[in-house]
Amino acid sequence: MHLAENIKSAFNNVFGNKMRTFLTMLGIIIGIASVIAITSIGNGSQKEIEDQFDDLGVGRMTVTLRSNSPRNMYSSDALTFDDYELLKNFNGIKYISPTYQANFYSVKLLDPKETNTAQITGVGADYYNIMAPDLLYGEYIDQENVDNKNKVVVITDTTAQKVFGYCDESVVGEQISIKSWKGSQKYTVSGIVENPNAETEMQYENEYPESIVMPISTAQRLFGQKTLTNITLVAEDPDNTDILGERIVAALDNFHNTSEKYSCESTTEQLETMNEVTGTVTLLISGVAAISLIVGGIGVMNIMMVTVTERTKEIGIRKSIGAKNSDIMFQFLIEAIILTFLGGLLGIAFGWAAGSAAGKILGMESVVSVDSIIIAVAISSAIGIIFGVYPARKAALLDPIEALRYE
Amino acid sequence: MYRQGSLEVEALAGVDLWVKPGEFVSIMGSSGSGKSTMMNILGCLDKPTKGSYILDGIDISKTPDNKLSVIRNKKIGFVFQSFNLLPKMNALENVELPMVYAGVDKTTRRKKAMDALERVGLTERVKHKPNEMSGGQRQRVAIARALVNDPAVILADEPTGNLDSKSTFEIIDIFRQLNKDGSTIVMVTHEPEVAAFTKRIVTFKDGKKISDEPVEGGNV
Structure with missing residues (x-):
């Protein structure tokens, strides 16, 4: 089966049940959005710190009373x-x-x-x-x-x-x-x-x-x-x-x-420490947010299992008229990937908005880097593959006779 | 080319069944008689554990499972009692589906699907979904889907079981017309009056073929 046909039919199925699709995506949306929002704030404050580096120059030190x-x-x-x-x-x-x-x-x-x-x-x-x-x-x-x-x-x-x-x-x-x-x-x-x-x-x-x-x-x-x-x-x-x-x-x-009684510290040193701390904190919070992505992935897997069971008959029909196991596998896998990929895109949009809104409120800069977008899209698609393979495989391996008999 | 070979089945308890190209055979028998197993084997959904099944010159019993789907796609057309159309697709898309799996391009697909629908007498309502159609119309769509890839054999499993008598007659008529045009048809039915419209009746009982005789004066 042609890939384009597969994708088209997957879209039809995914959007056949909008409410369910949205709720399933929500886990991914929230996960990606929080990671994007947090990293955008983190990147922003790191950028601010780095801008200060430029102002500070190299090897500049300040002597003060402690x-x-x-x-x-x-x-x-x-x-x-x-x-x-x-x-x-x-x-x-x-x-x-x-x-x-x-x-x-x-x-x-x-x-x-x-x-x-x-x-x-x-x-x-x-x-x-x-x-x-x-x-x-x-x-x-x-x-x-x-x-x-x-x-x-x-x-x-x-x-x-x-x-x-x-x-x-x-x-x-x-x-x-x-x-x-x-x-x-x-x-x-x-x-x-x-x-x-x-x-x-x-x-x-x-x-x-x-x-x-x-x-x-x-x-x-x-x-x-x-x-x-x-x-x-x-x-x-x-x-x-x-x-x-x-x-x-x-x-x-x-x-x-x-x-x-006195201190003489390089100002870049202090900022480097700050920068490291900011980076670590960002990473840590992103890590926590990323856990919600796993939860979202499990949600996708759950709904895909339900979908496969619901559509057992359809799988039987498709097999009887000549769908290969790989066709069925791809059909469901692509549906899972579409769910998480679109969830990822929406997550990026929401995260971007949330990041800049939070940045405005906190008086901080928020920077959504191309890297984080690429990573977010890659991760959400990967989640689709990881959590979609099992249900898709289950669908592909259904016995056509049993599947046709399913009501 | 599809109609060059013949069908041979040796199943269940030493059942020996030949179906020649252009035949119109009905298989009868009560439930548990083995006719469903026979249909599954004929339809390449199942393989005989022993013995062999030759379809159109291909030894299905020796064909690996992943090739069976291609055989089903190209050599067999299924018609089911409960129609088994995909509910989210309209009639035309349902008929196109076997060709999608065969990798036929969109334009050809559309044209062949329209031709097939015309052969079963359904030129209107092709953009309607199955639940907007009557049982008879749905079965016509299913038949169109079955014949669209020019299969070696059309396997119909109680195709009139869910239809009223008027639709039953129409569907039988379509099968007879298709057979007249050269299609090989094997039909499972438990209704003698339906079987009477075919050319040959094979009866199963307890996994054995108990009779196999031409219909006298029936189909001509």
């Missing part, structure tokens, strides 16, 4: 320029920059247009090399700016757009006002960088503070602080950041006469 409580921040243990000077001459460090990050709620951009709050980061001259931002116009903070406590700032293209209403070369040299509790002061825009988080920030409209970068010395004067929030650096050997980190922590503890 506990960032205000008590520590303002104690004698807090990081200062002295620590920066100490680490500056360390072996194995490629770039190093002190940073001071101001609590942003108190800072507002005023001129020429009032916008929302700003997050101000005071940086050293190496900061540009460490973060490697995309400089669109003008210049980044250099050593001269730091030495002279110049009142210059680097803003992002999105901030420029908001404050000036446009973003081009002419913004460089313009002035913006930053309002703190000391009153408002004017700063000259020395450079504009591309905002790497522009897309994310757009989703949250104005809730994100404007990111403003200025010389560390300028920032400390603005906020009246001598401490550093952290020290950012890039290791010469990105593969051995842990050894460098231990050396740095030891040196700082020694300098401050403390013990294990």
Whole structure:
């Protein structure tokens, strides 16, 4: 019997009893849908993490106080320029920059247009090399700016757009006002960088503070602080950041006469761990969801057994007019595969929808990869074959005389 | 080519039965007489444990099981008492089905099925499903299905058992016409008045052939 004929007749039978077909498929639909939904969320968060990898660069490390409580921040243990000077001459460090990050709620951009709050980061001259931002116009903070406590700032293209209403070369040299509790002061825009988080920030409209970068010395004067929030650096050997980190922590503890008070970790390391955890969790939950696929497969098998029994007479008739055992086998096997294959397709659609809906609610990205679709289709068809073979074989091996006699 | 050979059966208790091409034989006997077994063997649904069955020159008793379906498909046309049409298919599709298994292409299938339906006098209602047809119409469809692959023999098992007398006469008439056109027909029946329309009556009892004689003045 021709394959196309077989498939056509299988479709007719499968859709002859729509309710039963749907209920049978439901197990597969739910199974595939949950696997797709879970992996799409898992893939999404992994992709987000990986995107952050790109931002982080290789071998970048951050030195901080192990506990960032205000008590520590303002104690004698807090990081200062002295620590920066100490680490500056360390072996194995490629770039190093002190940073001071101001609590942003108190800072507002005023001129020429009032916008929302700003997050101000005071940086050293190496900061540009460490973060490697995309400089669109003008210049980044250099050593001269730091030495002279110049009142210059680097803003992002999105901030420029908001404050000036446009973003081009002419913004460089313009002035913006930053309002703190000391009153408002004017700063000259020395450079504009591309905002790497522009897309994310757009989703949250104005809730994100404007990111403003200025010389560390300028920032400390603005906020009246001598401490550093952290020290950012890039290791010469990105593969051995842990050894460098231990050396740095030891040196700082020694300098401050403390013990294990500081941490120096590679940011990629932390993210790698996160990524692994996300992957494992996704796999685990998908595994649990996949169990429902087996249950769905058993459902398909059950209904196929019923179908074979119900259609014993039909099998007898078909055999008497010349159907081979293989024809009968294929007929039922194809019906089982159609059930699970269509169930798989519907499952992908539902899973996709559920994944993106859940992603929206949770504020996460959901990514349905081509791989997971191919795997889902393959698995659901395989379930059809695995759980369809036994009933189909049973049908094929029916004795035609017995089958014809069946009422 | 199909009608070149002859049928030989040696079954049950030393039964020896020859059916020549173009014959119209009825097999009679009460239940348990062995006529059903005989039909199953003739129809290649079963194989004799002992002895041999030669159909159209092929020794069925030595044919492997997986080849029997091809023999059934090409050499035998079944007509059953309960019609045995597939309920989800319309008349035309039912008649086409043996050709589907034979691998005949769609256009040829359709044409031959229409021809077969015309031969049994059913040109209308061909797109109707069996449950929309009368018993007589259903049996016509079944006969059309039986003859559509030009079989060596048409085996009819109580073909009029479920029909009223008017339909019975019509169906018998179709069989006689087919036989006149050259078809070999073997029919099981327990109704003497139906058997009387055939050319030869073979009677079974307790697994033995107790009589085998031509019908006098019957079918001509």
